[in-house]
Amino acid sequence: MLAPWLAQGQNNGAELGNYLVNNVAMCGDCHTPRLPNGQFDKSRWLKGAQMDFAPLRPLPNWANKAPDLTSSGPLMWSQQQLLTFLETGRDPKGNYAKPPMPAYRLKPQDAQAVLEYLKTLR
Numbered sequence: 826m827l828a829p830w831l832a833q834g835q836n837n838g839a840e841l842g843n844y845l846v847n848n849v850a851m852c853g854d855c856h857t858p859r860l861p862n863g864q865f866d867k868s869r870w871l872k873g874a875q876m877d878f879a880p881l882r883p884l885p886n887w888a889n890k891a892p893d894l895t896s897s898g899p900l901m902w903s904q905q906q907l908l909t910f911l912e913t914g915r916d917p918k919g920n921y922a923k924p925p926m927p928a929y930r931l932k933p934q935d936a937q938a939v940l941e942y943l944k945t946l947r
Contacts, residue, residue, distance in 0.1 A: 842942025845935060846871075855891040855925065871895050871946055876925070888923040895946035904940060911936035 846852045858866045858874040873893035880887060892901065902910065906917045914921055914928025921928045931939065 838938045838941035839945050840942075841935070842938035842940065845931075845939055846942055850929065852894065856894050871943075873898065878925075880924075884924050886923040888926060891926075894943055896944050897947045907940055907943075908933070908936045911939055 853865060853871060855876065856871045856873060858869050858872065859877060860866050871894040874891050876889050876891065892898065902917055910916055910922075911929055911931045912933060914930055916922065
């Protein structure tokens with residue numbers, strides 16, 4: 826089901842980014858820490874977390890931690906580098922993200938919307 830504003834053809838950047846991050850890509854599943862009861866720690870939404878799952882067999886380059894995606898986190902990449910990553914699936918060195926992170930290939934306007942949403946998070 827589309828968000829009502831998407832169904833009406835509206836495209837507010839941060840709202841679209843919120844929808845893509847939280848309802849499509851489900852970024853919180855890896856990038857948000859969990860409480861002892863297994864629920865997300867909503868006070869630390871997308872603040873980075875240790876992976877709470879692993880492959881059954883070792884995979885090369887498996888990431889054990891998902892980084893902080895909020896604007897209060899350490900700036901690992903410039904805005905352009907993040908946009909390139911979201912559009913091509915490749916980091917600034919030309920490598921694909923480490924598993925389990927998928928190599929997203931968003932349209933430029935969707936990548937920009939994700940960036941706008943992430944900039945609203947502290």
